[in-house]
Amino acid sequence: MDMAEIQVIKQHLIDPEICIRCNTCEATCPVGAITHDSRNYVVDADKCNLCMACISPCPTGSIDNWRAMPKLRAYSIEEQLTWDALPEELSPEQLADLAPGADLQTAAPEPPAASLLSGTVEEAFSSARYGATVPPWSAAHAYTNLYGAKSAQKTITATVTGNVRVTEVGREYDTHHIVLDFGTTPFPVLEGQSIGIVPPGTDASGRPHHARQYSIASARNGERPGYNNLSLTIKRVLQDHDGNPVRGVGSNYMCDLKVGDKVEVIGPFGASFLMPNHPRSNIVMICTGTGSAPMRAMTEWRRRLRKAGKFDGGKLMLFFGARTQEELPYFGPLQKLPKDFIDINLAFSRTPGQPKRYVQDLMRERAADLAALLASPDTYFYVCGLKSMEEGVVLALREVAQQAGLHWETLAEGLKRNGRLHLETY
Numbered sequence: 001m002d003m004a005e006i007q008v009i010k011q012h013l014i015d016p017e018i019c020i021r022c023n024t025c026e027a028t029c030p031v032g033a034i035t036h037d038s039r040n041y042v043v044d045a046d047k048c049n050l051c052m053a054c055i056s057p058c059p060t061g062s063i064d065n066w067r068a069m070p071k072l073r074a075y076s077i078e079e080q081l082t083w084d085a086l087p088e089e090l091s092p093e094q095l096a097d098l099a100p101g102a103d104l105q106t107a108a109p110e111p112p113a114a115s116l117l118s119g120t121v122e123e124a125f126s127s128a129r130y131g132a133t134v135p136p137w138s139a140a141h142a143y144t145n146l147y148g149a150k151s152a153q154k155t156i157t158a159t160v161t162g163n164v165r166v167t168e169v170g171r172e173y174d175t176h177h178i179v180l181d182f183g184t185t186p187f188p189v190l191e192g193q194s195i196g197i198v199p200p201g202t203d204a205s206g207r208p209h210h211a212r213q214y215s216i217a218s219a220r221n222g223e224r225p226g227y228n229n230l231s232l233t234i235k236r237v238l239q240d241h242d243g244n245p246v247r248g249v250g251s252n253y254m255c256d257l258k259v260g261d262k263v264e265v266i267g268p269f270g271a272s273f274l275m276p277n278h279p280r281s282n283i284v285m286i287c288t289g290t291g292s293a294p295m296r297a298m299t300e301w302r303r304r305l306r307k308a309g310k311f312d313g314g315k316l317m318l319f320f321g322a323r324t325q326e327e328l329p330y331f332g333p334l335q336k337l338p339k340d341f342i343d344i345n346l347a348f349s350r351t352p353g354q355p356k357r358y359v360q361d362l363m364r365e366r367a368a369d370l371a372a373l374l375a376s377p378d379t380y381f382y383v384c385g386l387k388s389m390e391e392g393v394v395l396a397l398r399e400v401a402q403q404a405g406l407h408w409e410t411l412a413e414g415l416k417r418n419g420r421l422h423l424e425t426y
């Protein structure tokens with residue numbers, strides 16, 4: 001019998017019952033092994049090299065599933081796309097039947113440790129390679145998955161206590177600031193975490209809608225200090241990525257909510273995109289559109305500390321991009337923040353009569369300041385917003401570093417290992 005036929009692998013699979021289709025794994029995988037359709041996220045066994053980069057960023061744990069399978073019988077992508085639930089683990093007898101002669105004790109090895117700088121995956125530039133999966137050392141403890149498919153309580157019901165439009169009425173874009181209150185049920189969160197919203201009803205195939213993920217836009221002690229509430233910044237999706245008209249299920253459901261409405265929530269999610277808490281730690285925030293939500297949360301927490309006389313210093317630097325000033329959420333409140341508290345850099349790409357400017361352009365203009373911050377172990381970088389910005393931003397950081405004479409790969413390895421560069425784009 002052919003050796004390939006009896007080789008048993010540990011096949012990496014995604015649990016379709018728990019996956020909330022947040023796309024984090026697909027964005028993280030350095031070899032493009034993860035793909036999806038409108039139903040499931042799946043892993044291509046031929047491409048997955050078990051590097052484990054996708055495991056800790058997955059907010060639900062649905063990606064951490066493995067099945068011993070004969071290599072030639074590995075579940076195909078087409079098969080996985082039809083699943084409603086993971087298949088049962090094969091018994092040793094079933095495996096022995098499928099792969100006669102295989103040494104089942106040693107045939108499915110443990111996944112190897114990931115190595116960013118191994119040189120074996122040095123291919124085309126991939127920004128996802130550089131994103132940290134660990135938090136800053138001084139981040140507070142984040143509670144995750146308190147409510148969800150794997151938890152004792154599947155969802156928590158929140159009440160809408162606020163819903164205001166934060167972009168100009170009558171334009172094609174529509175972003176809302178939504179406040180959810182959890183009453184007396186504990187829902188502890190940190191800046192940089194997200195929650196899942198479960199839209200009511202079912203999708204085209206009759207299954208309950210998957211949860212949509214939204215970043216928390218408020219500080220850890222509540223949108224209103226001392227309240228068990230939080231805020232979200234949600235953009236109504238009215239066009240798909242190709243510009244075709246659609247009505248996004250989750251975003252429209254949320255933007256249409258009225259004060260007093262009830263919402264089913266899961267989470268909180270996220271244990272790495274968290275802010276540092278040690279004295280004089282610097283935060284560089286680079287965002288577009290609703291990617292401003294976690295940046296608002298971090299800024300607000302530091303603002304409250306400062307107001308209370310508990311701020312231990314450290315720079316806050318913001319690069320914020322939008323098509324126009326009117327489309328930029330929280331433009332007004334941002335202008336009111338003291339200049340000695342936060343260094344704000346705004347880029348508009350569609351202001352009539354003005355040249356297009358993107359966050360990367362501003363970063364290059366501020367190269368001297370950014371290079372000093374890159375070199376400081378007390379500086380943490382956060383990138384959030386449109387998927388299309390991620391690569392340009394990381395390339396700009398690389399350029400800034402190289403022009404300052406810093407060795408990018410060594411620096412980037414440290415940024416990743418020490419939780420200093422966080423990427424969250426969608």
Ligand SMILES: Cc1cc2nc3c(=O)[nH]c(=O)nc-3n(C[C@H](O)[C@H](O)[C@H](O)COP(=O)(O)OP(=O)(O)OC[C@H]3O[C@@H](n4cnc5c(N)ncnc54)[C@H](O)[C@@H]3O)c2cc1C
Nearest residue numbers: 022213214215233234235237240241248249250251290426
């Ligand atoms: C970690 C994380 C944090 C997020 N935080 C926020 C946040 O703070 N605020 C926020 O508004 N969104 C956020 N999102 C995106 C959000 O989870 C949803 O994907 C988004 O609201 C669209 O969901 P929908 O149900 O309205 O659209 P769907 O019904 O899921 O999709 C409808 C169609 O629109 C396409 N589509 C989906 N999203 C977009 C988009 N953004 N632009 C163009 N086309 C799209 C889909 O491919 C599909 O064809 C976040 C996503 C992740 C992974």
Ligand code: SF4
Nearest residue numbers: 029048049051052054
């Ligand atoms: S383990 Fe590595 S190669 Fe496999 S799907 Fe996850 S990120 Fe991709």
Ligand code: SF4
Nearest residue numbers: 019020022023025058
């Ligand atoms: S929930 Fe996990 S497995 Fe599902 S899309 Fe998100 S990261 Fe991937």
